[in-house]
Amino acid sequence: MATQQSRSAARLMMAPAVVLLLGWMLVPLIMTLYFSFKKYLPLRGDSLENGLQWVGFQNYIRFVSSSSFWPSVQTTLIIVGGVLVITVVLGVLLALLLDQPMWGQGVVRILVIAPFFVMPTVSGLVWKNMFMDPINGILAHTWRFFGAEPLQWLSQHSLESIVLIVSWQWLPFATLILLTAIQSLDSEQLEAAEMDGASSLKRFWFIILPHLSRAITIVILIQTIFLLSVFAEIFVTTAGAFGTKTLTYLIFQRVLESQNVGLGSAGGVYAIILANIVAIFLMRIVGKNLDA
């Protein structure tokens, strides 16, 4: 609802953002699609100038049938699933705890949020060396203190280690959002339930949890988007070794390490499709919120 004049001004002012993002999305996307149907090995002399050989769906088939594909899917699922379960469950508990009256609430909040601000390369390296190092790491010291044999974290329990590191980074995110959601709960609802004779466990189950369901869904969807492309944490800890090669990492290796651009691009298309499936669900929730 506005005048013609303001509408045309609005279109003009929206143009730069729309055009830039459209270019940022379409140009590389079309190039990736194009490469995915081509044989493109820059190290063996293939180049855009000389023209690339059309190979149809060969890259797509080869990417899926390679021996590293299914393990990478499994690794991706374990990392995403593991981190989601840990962060959501602990996030809900932590949010409930932080919502309770206590001394120094603000400070505790800050302590809990802090890991989110640590850059991924730092948290990867700090955990790898100072905590998970089998000889000098804090965890090794702790295990020895209790008389146990220190674990070979990143080589023998590599997946669990990555899940631990990534969960540590994302727990603050889940906690913060769930805490915000809990605080938006109308306390009269809880008082009404208490008057109705609901125990605190029942109040949690029948009132708090349903109230949190939307926030939990949002946490899950947003984290999934980010977790699907976890990169730096693996890059600086195991570099994809010891069964920590995710789909993202596999594509990265195909493209930049073995310089098989066609194959990597086909993998990239798979990753884009996967991310879009998650994205559609997230968009529907966010979109609904726009109407409200």
Place this chain on the structure above:
Amino acid sequence: MGQITLQQVQKSFGDTEVIPPLDLTIEDGEFVVFVGPSGCGKSTLLRLIAGLEDVTAGTILIDGKDATNIPPAKRGLAMVFQSYALYPHMSVRKNIAFPMRMAKLDKAEQDRRIEQAAAALNLTDYLDRRPGQLSGGQRQRVAIGRAIVREPEAFLFDEPLSNLDAALRVGMRLEISELHNRLATTMIYVTHDQVEAMTMADKIVVLQSGIIEQVGSPLELYKTPRNRFVAGFIGSPKMNFVEGDEAVKHDAHAIGIRPEHIDVSPKGGTWSGTVGVAEHLGSDTFFHIHETGLAETLTVRAPGDVQFKHGDTIHLTPRADQIHRFDASGLRIS
């Protein structure tokens, strides 16, 4: 100075026509109130005049000049919004100065007009405060002050009192009326409250679904409503409507009689019924009467000292010269 003419003005949002083609003339210096239930298009009509919305078709003339495509700022109109729309980051003084600053008026003249407006609106002590530190009534005055200093051709008010509590509303109503008497500038005032319309207007425009139902002075509307809608909307408590045999006796599809035009007596009236709820206001008493065989409920306004209780039988006599007759399409039969 401030004559506004709408010629065949029409407005659609997409496919929905909110205002069918409409003609209206507002004379210079008039206080015109647009009144109607919510969603009747009265605010849209005001925004069309203001230039905040484009007309889909038709012409708006301000002082005889075509203003249809002139941007809002150039129309010489000032508007007071429902939410007051004060700039929260500016002091009262800066709020009032803003339109003059935009018009690049010289500083001395700005100060002169600010002092004048502030004195007139009792804002002198608050000029350096922020809107957030003011009460609702004070904010309302700042919004009016911001409008006054522009010395506009006409003032537009969009439900300006709806955010105030009842007591303040009565006070502000008086202040705006006094302002109009003093400035003698055209004012167009939108409200859904028929009491505001009746008390303030020189001319009332009753709207429903974007259509003008009737234009006239408050008393014209009260005495000779053009149709059942206007008859029911103007006046409080609402007019009683009776259909059926009783209406046929008067050669009409329906008759209307205002609560204040029915006399009550313990016996011997034209109609009779049982008292349901009796509301004692002191000056008046409203009786809601059932079992009259005429309508579900009849409302009657009686002097304050008339005593009937719940369940009493009551006799009613409508004043014959105050019965309004309507045909099947709801139009007045004169």
Place this chain on the structure above:
Amino acid sequence: MARAVTTQRKTLNTVIAWGIGLLIFFPILWTILTSFKTEGQAIADPPLFLFFDWTLENYAVVQERSDYMRFLWNSVIIAGGSTLLGIIIAVPAAWSMAFVPSKRTKDILLWMLSTKMLPAVGVLYPIYLLFISLGLLDTRIGLTIVLMLINLPIIVWMLYTYFKEIPGEILEAARMDGASLKEEILYVLTPMAIPGIASTVLLNIILAWNEAFWTLNLTAANAAPLTAFIASYSSPEGLFFAKLSAASTMAIAPILILGWFSQKQLVRGLTFGAVK
């Protein structure tokens, strides 16, 4: 109104919450402590908490050996530049969507969000090629542009949700008062939106500062920011915990401080306004 809580209960809450809070914060605390130790003390068993010879030597060594200041400068330029550029492009766009909404506004907003979800690895090589052909590889300007683009949807969204809270009537009042579009944005909208713009800036500096896919893959010696600087510590030679800690502390300190200021706005920004 809240009822009085027993002191016992409150004490229990406090103890548990502080315990968990410190546990979660411990890796950061430990890193900061270790950065002041000698390499020998850094790996001492049992670990040393506060009683060691505090030294600043590691910081000096890190700066000397790897020119920390250059990486820091790159991070500042890239994070700050991309945020500033993003704000300049996003403010008009968010204004349009918040105050002149059309039937397509919602679709455009959601589409912008969807570009954020494009997995970076899927378009790595095309961007790499484009960067080579445009001479942008390993330049600060190239990285600034990329980080601006990946964060632009978030900037537009955050500004949009903040602008939405400014009543349209105030802008209409300005229009009635004779303000031009430019004056309306400059004198009325921007001053009112300053808190929202500030928290958008803050969150985006944090996101850009910590971005670790494009910064690792599109830079080498010249434009590498702190993320890449730290990654260069991933192949260890001998004892180096203390130096790693010093480098890490320097890399995260600025953003930790910024982050603590912006924690309230964080939620809205990261959930695209879906949780407030």
